[in-house]
Amino acid sequence: MLLLATGLFAGCQAASGAPTTSAPVSVAAASTPSVATTMPDTSATPAPTPTATAPTKPLAGRTIVIDPGHNGVWTRRELRKVPSGNGRTKECNSSGTATNAGYPEHAYNWAQANALARALRARGATVRLTRPDDHGEGPCVNLRSKLANDLRADALVSIHADGNLSRGARGFHVIHSPTMTGGTKVEQKSLALAKQVRHALETETPMPRSTYVGGGTALDSRNDLGTLNLSDRPAVMIEMGNMRNATDAALFGSAAFRAKVATALADAVQTFLG
Numbered sequence: 001m002l003l004l005a006t007g008l009f010a011g012c013q014a015a016s017g018a019p020t021t022s023a024p025v026s027v028a029a030a031s032t033p034s035v036a037t038t039m040p041d042t043s044a045t046p047a048p049t050p051t052a053t054a055p056t057k058p059l060a061g062r063t064i065v066i067d068p069g070h071n072g073v074w075t076r077r078e079l080r081k082v083p084s085g086n087g088r089t090k091e092c093n094s095s096g097t098a099t100n101a102g103y104p105e106h107a108y109n110w111a112q113a114n115a116l117a118r119a120l121r122a123r124g125a126t127v128r129l130t131r132p133d134d135h136g137e138g139p140c141v142n143l144r145s146k147l148a149n150d151l152r153a154d155a156l157v158s159i160h161a162d163g164n165l166s167r168g169a170r171g172f173h174v175i176h177s178p179t180m181t182g183g184t185k186v187e188q189k190s191l192a193l194a195k196q197v198r199h200a201l202e203t204e205t206p207m208p209r210s211t212y213v214g215g216g217t218a219l220d221s222r223n224d225l226g227t228l229n230l231s232d233r234p235a236v237m238i239e240m241g242n243m244r245n246a247t248d249a250a251l252f253g254s255a256a257f258r259a260k261v262a263t264a265l266a267d268a269v270q271t272f273l274g
């Protein structure tokens with residue numbers, strides 16, 4: 001009598017038909033704890049879907065070249081002029097800037113580039129850097145895009161940080177070129193990538209848009225940069241902030257900030273490549 005009552009109760013919970021037509025079956029169901037506990041859970045929560053394990057390597061088959069701006073060492077040899085595209089020449093390279101505490105831009109660029117490389121490789125991308133380390137003299141600005149061109153890379157991302165002494169000047173901006181060897185289509189793709197980078201940085205990191213470049217857009221069109229001009233692949237140069245600003249400088253020294261930037265830039269590249 002007690003077992004029969006329990007069986008009927010379980011039948012009501014399951015909303016199944018005709019629980020009284022076969023007493024032995026109802027009793028058996030009620031006496032199996034796993035049936036009583038899993039049925040309400042199943043009705044309340046959608047079954048786990050296979051899409052939970054969906055593509056873990058969304059950038060598989062993609063090639064990204066990262067350019068950590070400047071070099072570990074700067075000598076007067078880097079004053080020699082090299083082609084910089086758009087009919088111009090420019091010094092082989094410059095030293096880059098530094099924070100007021102002496103953290104050099106090339107070191108930040110190197111650390112940030114490697115954090116980004118890890119993030120992209122984790123998503124399946126093939127990643128190459130334009131210089132092998134942060135010690136010696138690296139390639140001149142006319143060769144920074146050559147690796148991306150030779151590899152027919154999906155994108156070239158050049159990482160820099162600015163040095164501006166204006167009071168209160170801070171924030172990131174993204175540079176694109178209107179005079180690329182790749183032509184109009186590559187220039188348009190580069191602008192699209194620049195906008196994706198801007199969106200990712202301002203939504204995923206604490207670095208704000210530049211207060212002093214781009215009139216609030218954080219975008220800057222420049223025709224004097226060999227790294228961008230000589231690229232026939234989509235390419236952007238990112239000034240990640242102002243090293244001379246104390247707030248930005250503190251962020252550059254933070255591994256947690258660099259990890260956030262790496263994730264944001266990887267998201268931007270992934271969205272750009274669709």
Ligand SMILES: [Zn+2]
Nearest residue numbers: 069096160161
């Ligand atoms: Zn720089």
